[in-house]
Amino acid sequence: MIDISIEVSVEPPHLVVTEVMSYPLSSVWLAETEGLYVQQWWAPLGYDNVEVDLSLEPGGSWRVLQRDPEGNQYSLYGKVEAVEKERKLAIALVSELYPDATLTVTQQFATHPRGAVVVSDYAFPSESALNTYLALGGPERLKGASARLDKLLSQLNS
Numbered sequence: 001m002i003d004i005s006i007e008v009s010v011e012p013p014h015l016v017v018t019e020v021m022s023y024p025l026s027s028v029w030l031a032e033t034e035g036l037y038v039q040q041w042w043a044p045l046g047y048d049n050v051e052v053d054l055s056l057e058p059g060g061s062w063r064v065l066q067r068d069p070e071g072n073q074y075s076l077y078g079k080v081e082a083v084e085k086e087r088k089l090a091i092a093l094v095s096e097l098y099p100d101a102t103l104t105v106t107q108q109f110a111t112h113p114r115g116a117v118v119v120s121d122y123a124f125p126s127e128s129a130l131n132t133y134l135a136l137g138g139p140e141r142l143k144g145a146s147a148r149l150d151k152l153l154s155q156l157n158s
Contacts, residue, residue: 043145
C-alpha cells in the first residue's frame with residue numbers, strides 16, 4: 001500500500017510528493033529506475049507508456065513516449081543529474097508540450113518503519129509553470145501514477 005501526500009509552495013515554486021510504501025526499499029528503487037517497470041506505471045490513469053528509454057548515469061538522457069486516452073502521443077524527456085542507488089535520483093524533466101518549462105525533480109529514497117519512503121521534489125522554473133501544472137490536474141495525475149506503482153509493487157512482492 002502507498003500513502004501519498006502532496007504539498008505545494010509558491011515561493012519558491014515547488015510541489016513535494018511524499019509516498020510511504022509498504023514495500024522494501026530495494027523493490028521501490030527497482031520499480032522507479034528500471035525502464036521495463038517504469039513503462040508499466042509512470043503515467044496517469046488512462047495513459048500508456050509506448051516507449052521508455054532510460055540511462056541511469058549522471059549526464060545520461062531519458063525519454064518516455066506516452067499515449068493519452070484519445071490516442072495522442074507526446075514525449076517527456078531530459079537528463080539524469082544525480083544517482084545514488086537507493087538514496088537519490090535527480091532529473092531534468094521537459095514535456096514536449098511545454099518545452100520552455102524545464103522542471104528539476106529530485107527524489108530522496110529511504111527506509112521507513114512500514115517499508116520505504118520516497119520524497120519527490122518538483123522544482124518549477126516559475127510560479128506560472130507551477131500554476132499551469134496544477135490547472136492541468138498534475139496532483140491527480142501523480143496520484144494515478146502512484147496507484148499504478150502500488151499495483152506493480154504488490155505484484156513484484158507477492
